[in-house]
Amino acid sequence: MEYTGYDYPPYRPPSEAGSALLRIVRGCTWNKCAFCSMYKDLKFEQRRKEEIFWEIEHLREFFPTAKTVFLGDSNPLIHKDIVEIISYLREKNPWIERVTAYARARTIAKMREDKLKALKLAGLNRVHIGMESGDDEILKMIDKGATSEDLITAGRKAGRYFEVSYYYILGLGGMERSKRHAISSAKVVNEAKPNFLRVRTLTVIPNTPIERMVGDKITLLTPEKQLEELKLLVRNVEAKLYFTCDHVSNYLFHKNRPFFTGVHGMLPDERERMLEEIDITIDLVKNLEGVMNSNDLAKVGSIIL
Numbered sequence: 001m002e003y004t005g006y007d008y009p010p011y012r013p014p015s016e017a018g019s020a021l022l023r024i025v026r027g028c029t030w031n032k033c034a035f036c037s038m039y040k041d042l043k044f045e046q047r048r049k050e051e052i053f054w055e056i057e058h059l060r061e062f063f064p065t066a067k068t069v070f071l072g073d074s075n076p077l078i079h080k081d082i083v084e085i086i087s088y089l090r091e092k093n094p095w096i097e098r099v100t101a102y103a104r105a106r107t108i109a110k111m112r113e114d115k116l117k118a119l120k121l122a123g124l125n126r127v128h129i130g131m132e133s134g135d136d137e138i139l140k141m142i143d144k145g146a147t148s149e150d151l152i153t154a155g156r157k158a159g160r161y162f163e164v165s166y167y168y169i170l171g172l173g174g175m176e177r178s179k180r181h182a183i184s185s186a187k188v189v190n191e192a193k194p195n196f197l198r199v200r201t202l203t204v205i206p207n208t209p210i211e212r213m214v215g216d217k218i219t220l221l222t223p224e225k226q227l228e229e230l231k232l233l234v235r236n237v238e239a240k241l242y243f244t245c246d247h248v249s250n251y252l253f254h255k256n257r258p259f260f261t262g263v264h265g266m267l268p269d270e271r272e273r274m275l276e277e278i279d280i281t282i283d284l285v286k287n288l289e290g291v292m293n294s295n296d297l298a299k300v301g302s303i304i305l
C-alpha cells in the first residue's frame with residue numbers, strides 16, 4: 001500500500017505522552033457526554049484494516065523512541081478486526097512493552113469474556129475508562145450512557161484481563177451534588193477495583209451541553225470546595241490503587257503560577273499524607289487573595305484544555 005500520510009489520534013491521556021499512537025477508529029461511538037467536545041465534529045468510523053497495517057509496519061519510523069503504544073480514538077475495541085490488529089502490531093514491533101486503549105464502560109460491560117481473553121492474548125495490557133462519576137443522577141444528567149452498575153461490571157471484567165485506569169471528574173455534580181458525587185464514586189471504585197484512579201477537574205468548554213447547565217443545574221466549585229471534594233474522595237476510596245491528579249485542570253494558581261498540582265500516591269497506604277497535603281492547601285487558599293482554578297483561567301483565556 002502507498003503512503004497516504006500517518007493518521008494520528010487527536011487525543012491521548014497524559015500518561016501516554018511517550019507512547020506511539022495508532023488510530024484504530026475515528027471519533028466516538030457515543031459522542032453525547034455533556035462535558036466533552038473531543039470528537040463532536042467527527043463522524044464515527046472504523047478505519048480500513050489495510051491503512052492500519054501500513055502504519056503498524058512503519059510505526060518505528062514515526063515513533064523512533066517509544067516503548068509503549070496507545071490505540072485511539074475513543075472506543076477502538078469495537079473495531080471488527082481489533083484482535084487481528086493488535087496481534088499484527090505485536091508481531092511487527094517486538095520492542096513494544098505495553099499496549100493500551102480508551103474503552104467505554106458499557107462496551108466492556110457487554111463484551112463477551114472470550115473476546116476479552118482474545119484481546120489479552122493478542123497483547124492488550126491496559127484500558128482507560130471514563131467513569132466520570134459513580135452517582136446515577138449525575139451520570140444521567142451528563143448523558144454518560146452508563147450506569148453505576150455498568151461501571152462496576154466493566155471494572156471487574158476488565159480487571160481480570162488488563163490493568164484498568166478509571167477517570168473521575170472533580171466538580172462534575174457542581175456544588176449541589178459535590179458530596180454525593182465523591183462518596184458514590186468512591187463506592188463504585190471500591191467495587192470496580194481499578195489499578196489507577198485519575199482525577200480531572202471539570203473545566204467548562206464553550207458550546208458543550210454542560211455549558212448550558214452551569215448557573216442552572218450546576219454551580220461550579222470554588223478552589224476551596226474543589227479541595228473539599230477531593231478530600232472526600234481520597235478519604236472514601238478503600239480499594240488498593242494508585243491515585244493521581246495527573247492533569248493540568250487540577251492545578252490551583254496564584255498570580256498565574258501553579259502552587260497546587262494535586263495529590264498523588266498509593267491508596268490506602270499514603271492516604272494520611274495526601275489528606276494532610278490537601279488540608280494545608282485548604283488553609284492556604286483561605287488566606288490567599290486571588291486563587292484561581294482551571295475554570296477561572298479558562299474564562300480569561302489563560303488555559304485551553
Ligand code: SF4
Binds near residue numbers: 036
Ligand atoms: S467522554 Fe468519551 S465516551 Fe463521552 S463523548 Fe467524549 S469521547 Fe465519547
